[in-house]
Amino acid sequence: MPFTRLTPDLLARFRALVDEKGSFVAREDMEKYASDETEDLVFWPELVLRPTTAEEVAAILRLAHESNVPVTPRGAGTGLSGGALPVEGGICLCLERMNRILEIDTDNLMAVVEPGVITEAFQNEVEKLGLFYPPDPASRGSCMLGGNVAHNSGGPRAVKYGVTKDWVYGLQAVLPTGEIIETGGKLIKNVTGYNLTQLLVGSEGTLAVVTRITVKLTPLPKYTRLLLAPFDSPEAAARAISSFFQHKIIPTALEYLERAAVEAAERRLGRTYPVPPCAALTLIALDGNDPATLDRDVERVGELCIEGGAADVFLADTPEKQRDIWQIRRSTGEAVKSISIYKEEDTVVPRARLPELVRLIWAVTKKYGITAISYGHAGDGNLHCNILKMDMSDERWERDLPVAIAEIFRGVVALGGTISGEHGVGWVQRPYIGIAKSEVELALLRRIKAAFDPRGILNPSKIF
Numbered sequence: 001m002p003f004t005r006l007t008p009d010l011l012a013r014f015r016a017l018v019d020e021k022g023s024f025v026a027r028e029d030m031e032k033y034a035s036d037e038t039e040d041l042v043f044w045p046e047l048v049l050r051p052t053t054a055e056e057v058a059a060i061l062r063l064a065h066e067s068n069v070p071v072t073p074r075g076a077g078t079g080l081s082g083g084a085l086p087v088e089g090g091i092c093l094c095l096e097r098m099n100r101i102l103e104i105d106t107d108n109l110m111a112v113v114e115p116g117v118i119t120e121a122f123q124n125e126v127e128k129l130g131l132f133y134p135p136d137p138a139s140r141g142s143c144m145l146g147g148n149v150a151h152n153s154g155g156p157r158a159v160k161y162g163v164t165k166d167w168v169y170g171l172q173a174v175l176p177t178g179e180i181i182e183t184g185g186k187l188i189k190n191v192t193g194y195n196l197t198q199l200l201v202g203s204e205g206t207l208a209v210v211t212r213i214t215v216k217l218t219p220l221p222k223y224t225r226l227l228l229a230p231f232d233s234p235e236a237a238a239r240a241i242s243s244f245f246q247h248k249i250i251p252t253a254l255e256y257l258e259r260a261a262v263e264a265a266e267r268r269l270g271r272t273y274p275v276p277p278c279a280a281l282t283l284i285a286l287d288g289n290d291p292a293t294l295d296r297d298v299e300r301v302g303e304l305c306i307e308g309g310a311a312d313v314f315l316a317d318t319p320e321k322q323r324d325i326w327q328i329r330r331s332t333g334e335a336v337k338s339i340s341i342y343k344e345e346d347t348v349v350p351r352a353r354l355p356e357l358v359r360l361i362w363a364v365t366k367k368y369g370i371t372a373i374s375y376g377h378a379g380d381g382n383l384h385c386n387i388l389k390m391d392m393s394d395e396r397w398e399r400d401l402p403v404a405i406a407e408i409f410r411g412v413v414a415l416g417g418t419i420s421g422e423h424g425v426g427w428v429q430r431p432y433i434g435i436a437k438s439e440v441e442l443a444l445l446r447r448i449k450a451a452f453d454p455r456g457i458l459n460p461s462k463i464f
């Protein structure tokens with residue numbers, strides 16, 4: 001059944017469910033909600049609603065379900081797979097005003113937050129108490145915890161600390177039919193029924209709207225170290241990364257950047273990494289509470305890099321130097337995307353197969369004459385392959401690109417990997433999901449979607 005367009009009567013009914021600051025209909029007010037960080041895609045909502053309570057979210061979804069109006073949840077709009085784009089029109093349901101840290105529970109080492117809290121702001125608050133919330137997407141200065149939950153976001157520290165799912169223990173969420181549910185809680189152990197918390201984490205806003213999040217905290221590590229190792233071949237860098245695990249060293253973060261990614265970020269910030277020019281750069285972070293053990297690991301990592309072919313190894317030994325280097329690293333995504341029209345593929349393989357992934361991406365992009373710049377969280381086997389249009393004709397871009405992307409994805413799956421490590425399937429990877437999932441699995445996913453959302457009003461046309 002086609003979705004209902006918002007008539008003046010329906011518009012008024014929806015707008016009456018929130019306060020006077022809680023809705024936008026004017027074009028200039030809605031502009032920022034018509035796009036996210038995915039390519040140059042723009043889809044206009046018919047109405048933006050910005051509720052402040054779970055009850056308001058529930059009333060909005062009840063009316064949307066009854067009237068068959070599509071609703072697209074949104075956090076900060078930093079997503080890279082088009083998940084927050086209202087591709088079917090209807091309502092953009094933005095959680096940005098639900099932005100309170102409700103509790104930092106130092107007895108249970110848990111915190112309870114609303115979905116609109118900015119990730120870095122939350123991390124800063126818990127760190128004031130000597131606590132740590134590790135998931136750190138490179139966008140953490142602007143993205144929101146609700147968006148992190150919906151995408152099961154990762155980040156550099158995932159190598160040692162895991163991704164968002166490893167820290168979420170409970171959720172309050174509103175079903176597309178308007179009921180409010182509570183899943184999990186401040187419980188380290190809980191096997192009572194299916195684990196709905198973990199089903200909702202990573203569900204990309206297609207099953208329910210998250211209105212409260214309970215996360216685990218851990219003590220903040222006392223000491224951190226950061227090494228930079230320049231290599232004269234990307235494959236040597238990828239092999240060195242795999243060697244740390246063989247030697248049972250688990251760094252906090254293990255990042256890989258091709259030369260063009262290094263140069264793009266340096267140009268954008270007008271600052272340089274403290275290393276000579278190289279074909280590939282690795283950033284290796286370590287943390288711990290015992291400086292002697294940490295320094296032994298630093299020494300061993302340095303030796304492994306040199307054995308693996310690094311020209312040298314540089315230690316950023318002060319917090320200021322480490323901050324500066326991370327700032328350049330975190331600006332890489334924006335810097336690469338500012339070069340040209342682009343498409344970003346979020347490939348992931350078992351970490352030991354990283355050298356093969358690097359070779360695969362090079363072979364396919366060379367075959368199709370495509371410019372690509374790869375960088376990413378290589379310690380997780382997760383490489384962001386940014387395909388740049390540059391001076392490629394529109395015709396070749398439309399014709400060759402989907403074929404090349406499908407070839408990369410088939411290669412990734414053959415390596416035991418999948419088509420998205422952390423950005424989600426959303427709108428842009430939807431055509432490729434059949435490469436990663438079997439028909440049986442896809443049918444099961446569709447039945448789960450239908451059980452939550454019988455009319456399909458919540459974030460329609462995403463994932464499948």
Ligand SMILES: Cc1cc2nc3c(=O)[nH]c(=O)nc-3n(C[C@H](O)[C@H](O)[C@H](O)COP(=O)(O)OP(=O)(O)OC[C@H]3O[C@@H](n4cnc5c(N)ncnc54)[C@H](O)[C@@H]3O)c2cc1C
Pocket residue numbers: 036037072073074075076077078079080082083084095115136137138139142143144145146147148149150151152153154155156204205206208209210211333334422423426459
């Ligand atoms: C420069 C840059 C660097 C990035 N680095 C990383 C990185 O290192 N690791 C990583 O994983 N990602 C990264 N990202 C991607 C992005 O920042 C993350 O996916 C982030 O978690 C999205 O959060 P958001 O608040 O912006 O969500 P949005 O983009 O607004 O939404 C993302 C998805 O979540 C859904 N959603 C949002 N809020 C809710 C809610 N309350 N309930 C239900 N569904 C909801 C939306 O419908 C959408 O499907 C990066 C992006 C940029 C631009």
